[in-house]
Amino acid sequence: MKLRITTPIPTLLFTLFALLLQLSCVHSQHTSNWAVLVSTSRFWFNYRHLANVLSMYRTVKRLGIPDSQIILMLADDVACNPRNVFPASVFNNADRGLDLYGDNIEVDYRGYEVTVENFIRLLTDRVEPDTPRSKRLLTDDRSNIFVYMTGHGGNEFLKFQDAEEISAFDIADAFEQMWEKKRYHQMLFMIDTCQANTMYSKFYSPNILATGSSKLDQSSYSHHADNDVGVAVIDRYTYYNLEFLENNVKNASSKHTMKDLFDSYDTKKIHSDPGVRTDLFHRNLDEVLITDFFGNVQNVETDGVGEDEKWKVDVSELARLAANITSPKKQQKEIKVEELKGKAEKKISAFKVEEKASWTQGVVGATALVACALAWFGGSFMPK
Structure with a gap:
């Protein structure tokens, strides 16, 4: 019985090429995860913004990103504010079950160091030559970066310490410089502020996934206050992101995806319309693990065979199949000659x-x- 190939040869070659391309993409996954976490607000009544950032800081550390790959920028240190009835502590819930400040926190930019200029210099690696490693974003084209920002903002701007503003154009251009300088592989931009979704409306660089807490002309709201602290302790959008991460992403081996996270957004709970921008990000969200941005990279080899060897074997097998398809008669002649x-x-x-x-x-x-x-x-x- 003879096997008859009815599919045109060009179609088969294209299919094989697509498979090879897919394998090469799998092979070229990111090799490191970084986080840039920024609270831009000063003053005691903005306690919740600091709690937002410290909550994200705790989450990425819990999922494996080390302090050496986290840039933490705090415009104010409410933990040491004289109004704080719980000195050296910051809480994100009225039950005060978790001290976010604790003993294991490394602040890289503090107080008046948190400026628009320093933020852009950090992203684009245009810092002074004597800048310590802890204040530098030492990423490359194999690095995934999670950028989280919170504070007071408006239509296409975010305030820094009530003294200056960064615009959506500034951030977009900074990200483009990062792409040109091969400083990231993929990026997740998340922002919690009023009219947050306008802050990523000007992005034009590839491989950026963006999400925000509220659309144009909408405010973002706090979740609840602590009567003893006297102010709100966390914002709604950040609260429900953290709730999903704490309940579902228990460790770095979690299989939950970014689609799962975005699908969990409930406008009735958040009291605003969170947004997601995916047109610059050329991957299906149901294939993007949350730990691709919130966790750390872990290379695992099974039975002494690494991914490199498996990839080479797969490519060799596909090449052999391609040879059989393109010239089956020649292949049969070669087999007869060998015999x-x-x-x-x-x-x-x-x-x-x-x-x-x-x-x-x-x-x-x-x-x-x-x-x-x-x-x-x-x-x-x-x-x-």
Whole structure:
């Protein structure tokens, strides 16, 4: 029975090329995760903005991103504010079950260091030469970056410490410089402020997934207040993001996707319309793990075979299949030639063995004749 190929050869080649491209994309996944977490507000009544950032800080650390790959920018340190009835502590819930400040926190930019200029210099790596490593974003084209910002904002702007503003154009241009300088692989931009969705409306660089808490002309609202603290302790949008992450993404091996997170948004709970922008991000959200941005990269090898070896084997197999499809007759001829060569080698080997045996037998016979001749010749000199 002969197998008949009805699919056109160009179509099959295109399919194989697509498979090879997919394998190469899998092979070129990101190799590090970074987080840039920014609270832009000062003053005690903005307590919740600090709590927002420290909550995200705790989450990314819980999922494996080390402090060496987190840039934490706090415009104000309410933990040390004299109005704080719980000194050196920051809480994001009225039950005060979790101290976000604690003993294990590394603030990289504090107080008046949190400026628009320093933020843009950080992103674009245009810092002073003597800037310590802890204040630099040491990413490359294999790095995924999670950028989270919170504070007071409006239509296409975000305030920094009530003294200056960063615009949507500023951030868009900074991200484009990062792309040109190969400073990221993929990026997740998340912002919690009034009219937040306008802040990513000007983005034009590839591989950026963006989300915000409210659309144009909408405010973002706090979730609840702590009567003892005296002010609101967290914003609604951040609260429900954290609720999903805490309840579903227990560790870095979680299989929950960004689609799961975005589908969990409920406008009735958030009291505004959160937005998601995906046109610059060329991956299906149901295939993008939350830990691609919130977790750390973990390379695992099974049975001593790494992903590199598996990839090479897959490519070799596809190349062999392509050869069979493009020239099946040639492949059959090559197989027949190989079979004939194998048979010929067997015959030659057998012939050599027989030749060796005949030569050995000849030597033995000649030796016997010489021995007989010597015996006869020696016997002729013996006395009768």
